[in-house]
């Protein structure tokens with residue numbers, strides 16, 4: 287069971303941001319993606335998660351082609367992404383944010399709302415139970431009924447992970463889960479990721495905090511100027527001269 291992106295290209299107004307990027311990972315793997323600012327990492331996430339069409343290239347998930355699928359269709363198949371800047375609804379509570387993240391609710395359409403009120407009540411009960419499970423797992427109990435806008439930066443990252451978990455994913459793409467998060471909460475987020483990975487959920491993680499990332503992942507990809515520069519076991523990859531030159535400015 288693998289996730290594969292093959293020869294992904296993406297251009298904005300003729301400017302090539304992704305040049306034949308290929309990734310392959312086990313669906314239950316823990317894989318990192320690093321690279322200097324502007325290397326194309328977030329664009330790669332947007333393309334493989336269906337938020338942006340590629341100029342060319344293919345994505346397969348457990349042997350199934352995802353080419354042309356919307357982001358929500360990909361999420362229903364089990365692949366979901368988080369964003370660098372958390373996308374919570376700040377006026378809703380943490381629990382409401384989680385409930386709103388689950389896909390395919392009957393109440394989403396007007397016909398569902400008017401024709402199937404019983405079904406909606408039943409779905410809402412199940413959603414609330416699922417949200418409460420996620421809240422307990424992420425230790426967000428104390429803020430479950432607070433407005434999401436009032437959370438700390440680290441708690442917002444946890445909520446972002448929680449919103450991904452509501453989709454019951456098989457593979458989560460995390461965009462900078464540790465950015466702006468204090469060390470205690472980083473350790474906690476890492477622990478939750480490890481626990482989820484132990485249950486078979488795969489992670490593909492963009493992160494600038496190399497120290498934290500290399501403690502977490504078993505395989506690392508490095509991007510520079512829209513292309514994959516290196517991949518492999520993290521310590522070996524970080525020792526490569528080309529990587530040090532590109533990513534660390536050659537000073538390491």
Ligand SMILES: Nc1ncnc2c1ncn2[C@@H]1O[C@H](COP(=O)(O)OP(=O)(O)OP(=O)(O)O)[C@@H](O)[C@H]1O
Pocket residue numbers: 298303321322323324325326327328329330
């Ligand atoms: N929607 C867009 N339209 C035009 N150019 C874009 C768009 N999105 C990204 N780019 C450009 O694509 C390049 C790659 O950006 P991207 O955000 O993917 O890099 P990144 O590696 O994630 O960087 P960072 O680590 O700073 O987040 C940059 O030059 C950026 O300006």
